Amino acid sequence: MKKNYLLITALLMWSLAPFLWQVYTSFSTPEALINPLLKVGNRWTLENYIQVINSEPPFWRYLINSTIVGINATLITLILAIPSAYAINKVKNKIAQSLKVLLLLASLFPYVLLFLSLLEIARKFNLGNSLITLSIPYAALSLPLAILLLSSAFKDLPKDLEEAAIIEGIGMFQRIRWILIPLIAPATASTGIIVFLFTWNEYPIALTWISNIDLITLPVAIARIAGSSVYSIPYGAFAAATVLGAIPLMLIVLLFQKQIISGLTQGAIKG
Amino acid sequence: MIYALLILPALVLIFIVFGFPIIRYFWLSIHASSVLTGLTATPNYGANWIRLLNDDRFWLDTIQTIRFTMCSVLIEIVLAIVFALILNQNFRGRGLVRSLSILPWALPTTIMALGWRWIFNTPYGPIERIVSIFSTNSINILSNPNIAWIATVFADIWKTTPFITLIILAGLQTIPTDLYEAFKLESGDKLKSFFNITLPLLQPYLIISIIFRLAQAFGVFDLIQVLTLGGPAGSTESIGLYAYLNAMRFLDFGYSATIIFFSFILLSLFCILAWLLINKIRDKYQRNML
Numbered sequence: 001m002k003k004n005y006l007l008i009t010a011l012l013m014w015s016l017a018p019f020l021w022q023v024y025t026s027f028s029t030p031e032a033l034i035n036p037l038l039k040v041g042n043r044w045t046l047e048n049y050i051q052v053i054n055s056e057p058p059f060w061r062y063l064i065n066s067t068i069v070g071i072n073a074t075l076i077t078l079i080l081a082i083p084s085a086y087a088i089n090k091v092k093n094k095i096a097q098s099l100k101v102l103l104l105l106a107s108l109f110p111y112v113l114l115f116l117s118l119l120e121i122a123r124k125f126n127l128g129n130s131l132i133t134l135s136i137p138y139a140a141l142s143l144p145l146a147i148l149l150l151s152s153a154f155k156d157l158p159k160d161l162e163e164a165a166i167i168e169g170i171g172m173f174q175r176i177r178w179i180l181i182p183l184i185a186p187a188t189a190s191t192g193i194i195v196f197l198f199t200w201n202e203y204p205i206a207l208t209w210i211s212n213i214d215l216i217t218l219p220v221a222i223a224r225i226a227g228s229s230v231y232s233i234p235y236g237a238f239a240a241a242t243v244l245g246a247i248p249l250m251l252i253v254l255l256f257q258k259q260i261i262s263g264l265t266q267g268a269i270k271g
Numbered sequence: 272m273i274y275a276l277l278i279l280p281a282l283v284l285i286f287i288v289f290g291f292p293i294i295r296y297f298w299l300s301i302h303a304s305s306v307l308t309g310l311t312a313t314p315n316y317g318a319n320w321i322r323l324l325n326d327d328r329f330w331l332d333t334i335q336t337i338r339f340t341m342c343s344v345l346i347e348i349v350l351a352i353v354f355a356l357i358l359n360q361n362f363r364g365r366g367l368v369r370s371l372s373i374l375p376w377a378l379p380t381t382i383m384a385l386g387w388r389w390i391f392n393t394p395y396g397p398i399e400r401i402v403s404i405f406s407t408n409s410i411n412i413l414s415n416p417n418i419a420w421i422a423t424v425f426a427d428i429w430k431t432t433p434f435i436t437l438i439i440l441a442g443l444q445t446i447p448t449d450l451y452e453a454f455k456l457e458s459g460d461k462l463k464s465f466f467n468i469t470l471p472l473l474q475p476y477l478i479i480s481i482i483f484r485l486a487q488a489f490g491v492f493d494l495i496q497v498l499t500l501g502g503p504a505g506s507t508e509s510i511g512l513y514a515y516l517n518a519m520r521f522l523d524f525g526y527s528a529t530i531i532f533f534s535f536i537l538l539s540l541f542c543i544l545a546w547l548l549i550n551k552i553r554d555k556y557q558r559n560m561l
Binding site for chain 2: 004005007008011012014015016018019021022025033034036080081083084086087088090091099103106108109110111112113114115116117118119120121136137139140141143144147172197200201203204208218219220222223225226227235238239241242245246249250252253254257260261264265
């Protein structure tokens with residue numbers, strides 16, 4: 001039993017140590033970072049956070065941008081994925097199977113390689129520099145996995161439920177809206193959270209679509225901060241930025257742990 | 272009919288994002304489209320492809336990307352199996368430990384890449400400080416071409432292991448415990464039961480994780496761009512980063528598309544090869560069992 005706890009502690013250390021190091025750094029004065037054994041008064045500071053929060057544009061702007069894109073993309077994904085996931089179980093088995101294989105291949109694809117073509121589309125149709133239009137490629141990239149997750153949820157529902165509703169004379173859209181959607185709510189929640197996490201973290205497409213500094217998302221802002229000062233490196237401020245950027249995600253993970261885990265594992269099992 | 276209409280909007284969007292680019296890349300790869308042509312495509316009869324074949328930087332990046340992918344995926348699969356076995360045990364606070372262990376996966380890559388840059392910093396990062404206790408030579412992690420790539424692999428393993436851990440954990444939970452009990456009665460060897468029960472039954476989960484991670488690691492971009500910018504001396508540059516630089520810095524869309532199209536072919540071959548290899552190992556393994 002003792003050995004067991006040792007292993008668990010090791011695992012937690014591995015997962016958290018790099019992050020805790022950032023937290024430690026973010027509260028340290030530059031002198032303390034250079035000389036960690038410093039014992040005098042100016043060991044700890046909030047200066048790094050003040051610097052990050054007072055930057056121009058303010059740091060919370062990036063958090064808001066990311067949230068806007070994330071919510072938009074999640075809504076678009078779910079609106080398109082739910083009807084498709086319902087329908088994919090209704091078409092002929094052969095077609096459904098080949099569609100599912102294609103969706104699986106798409107969700108395995110390293111989407112980074114798609115950036116150039118998406119950039120061309122953005123240029124051609126003037127879709128750059130808008131948080132709303134950025135949600136469209138995000139939704140498109142998330143759709144394959146979302147459809148797979150939701151279609152397995154629809155498939156697991158008892159068949160006679162819908163049949164009873166058909167006998168009652170309830171139309172298809174009514175059935176989907178009032179009977180089926182409430183029943184797949186748990187799967188919808190996990191799908192939604194996974195899509196939200198993906199969009200929140202996405203980098204290459206946000207980098208190429210958005211050039212207006214007031215509209216950039218959090219990952220791009222962080223990379224920009226990293227690239228802006230290659231020569232003088234204010235690591236205290238960097239660390240404060242990474243901690244502030246990580247807090248929303250930590251909250252999401254702690255609050256929606258169950259949904260995230262079930263979403264990820266469902267994707268692997270049913271896919 | 273109505274069902275087709277329900278699927279269609281999603282399928283069209285998926286095609287525009289996943290299907291169309293591949294056709295478009297091939298088409299662009301046989302055209303010149305750069306600052307010189309004002310980014311309008313004009314046929315250049317395979318000049319991009321000839322350039323690609325003679326581009327030493329591209330081939331070096333290819334080898335580096337394969338090195339990164341192989342090391343990262345192999346190590347994280349082993350690590351993830353260990354983590355999953357730990358997390359599958361019964362202990363108090365298991366839920367909390369599980370959610371804390373997926374944090375590395377949930378944080379944006381760029382955020383932690385910036386964090387790793389500080390951890391690998393010379394001379395103030397914790398690793399250099401520990402090394403300096405034992406030796407007077409500094410190892411210059413991020414400025415030594417022989418070491419920097421290991422740092423990128425390390426950061427990638429840290430970030431993506433939780434994802435595979437969860438998938439393998441889900442696999443472990445599908446194995447009925449009485450299988451282990453029956454095995455215990457026969458031989459009682461824990462290690463043997465791992466190789467005879469756990470590993471064979473985890474196989475579908477391992478296959479999906481390996482294929483998924485191979486594809487994702489092959490496209491590595493964010494991590495390298497923030498952690499090393501491809502340096503030092505190009506020693507960590509990946510195909511993805513090179514394609515990005517060609518498009519965004521050198522404004523040569525035609526050549527960038529050629530790189531991407533070629534890496535797409537390479538990746539497909541890579542995945543098919545991995546698939547065949549896994550099947551072969553499985554056949555051999557099963558024959559040994561019988």
